[in-house]
Amino acid sequence: MPAPSRTSIAEIVSAGRDLLESGGPAALTMQKVAQKVGVRAPSLYKHVRDREALLSAVSAATIDDLAECFAGSEESLDSLFRAYRAFAHRWPEGFRLMFSPGAPLDSLERASEPVLAAARDLAGAEALEAARLMTAWATGFIHMELAGAFRLGGDVDHAFEYGLEHLRAGLER
Amino acid sequence: MPAPSRTSIAEIVSAGRDLLESGGPAALTMQKVAQKVGVRAPSLYKHVRDREALLSAVSAATIDDLAECFAGSEESLDSLFRAYRAFAHRWPEGFRLMFSPGAPLDSLERASEPVLAAARDLAGAEALEAARLMTAWATGFIHMELAGAFRLGGDVDHAFEYGLEHLRAGLER
DNA sequence: ACCTGAACACCGTTCAAGT
DNA sequence: ACCTGAACACCGTTCAAGT
Numbered sequence A, B: 001m002p003a004p005s006r007t008s009i010a011e012i013v014s015a016g017r018d019l020l021e022s023g024g025p026a027a028l029t030m031q032k033v034a035q036k037v038g039v040r041a042p043s044l045y046k047h048v049r050d051r052e053a054l055l056s057a058v059s060a061a062t063i064d065d066l067a068e069c070f071a072g073s074e075e076s077l078d079s080l081f082r083a084y085r086a087f088a089h090r091w092p093e094g095f096r097l098m099f100s101p102g103a104p105l106d107s108l109e110r111a112s113e114p115v116l117a118a119a120r121d122l123a124g125a126e127a128l129e130a131a132r133l134m135t136a137w138a139t140g141f142i143h144m145e146l147a148g149a150f151r152l153g154g155d156v157d158h159a160f161e162y163g164l165e166h167l168r169a170g171l172e173r
Numbered sequence C, D: 001a002c003c004t005g006a007a008c009a010c011c012g013t014t015c016a017a018g019t
Helices: A007-021 A029-038 A053-070 A079-092 A092-098 A105-111 A113-147 A155-172 B008-024 B030-037 B051-071 B079-092 B094-099 B105-111 B112-146 B156-172
Strands: none
Touching: A007 A029, A007 A092, A007 B079, A007 B105, A007 B112, A029 A053, A029 B156, A053 A092, A053 A105, A053 A113, A053 B079, A079 A092, A079 A113, A079 A155, A092 A105, A092 B030, A105 A113, A105 B008, A113 A155, A113 B112, A155 B094, A155 B112, A155 B156, B008 B030, B008 B094, B051 B094, B051 B105, B051 B112, B079 B094, B079 B156, B105 B112, B112 B156
């Protein structure tokens, strides 16, 4: 009666991320995840409470990747937000999942720590407000961009740089 | 062989909105919608192509409501964005749906017309950039707020007003 | 012209039975 | 201790048959 694990939580989460990115949330199915890790669907419940918990785990793994991404970027606000946008382009579904109800808020807070640190250099006592303002702007910008909501009027890259510059300037003062 | 319609597209969309707001997207089920309008699920397909098309129609109806909401507010940028946030609080699921893939982008563009008009008074030639910057900020702020991502540090209403003030000031000059 | 029941393929999840 | 098949309740969708 040994019965060693034929899969692992890490493998399951990784399979979930693949399915999510390639077909959206509807494609992340317990049955497809099971097939990908070489097991039957009921076995997944030995490793994960239910589909919702798996989605949370996928969200947390994505946020951890974002934190790593921040760690590998320069520490200026501009660099951090450019890295944020590049990350969202590489993992659009994961990005959306990060801000869904049920997202792991602790991880999100931890990942945004470098932004807060950079804001402290710029805005001193109002660092928290400044960090929130820029984070809200970037998050909304990317959301709208991913939804295809920027249709009239030119270069989206340029619009992002425009926003970055104006916000930084407005907060320096 | 008359067989008059026992329901209508308007009734179906309205039932869909109710279900969406009270239980999230997963609760918007063809079967539940059918039950609410007094018909069996297969009959819905005489009025709507499929569930995805129904979600788009719900999204469009929500955006129309937002446009009405803008029309009933003062024309200043501050008033418009406060109305935007209040609207999102009243219809949080509809708000999220507005920025999902498959959203009716034409309607969204039309609804945001008053914001663009107000931005012209403030920023002149750079009105489009200014409107986008403020819209992206407000959209991200609300998204994060609805996801529960503002946990440390005080009054969220105050944070919104702080952002409003700083952005307006930064764009005026 | 619209509605219906029956049917199909697919879900998430539970559970007793296997090893 | 993990895996499995069978089962259950629920999906979306199609379609022939009713009125």
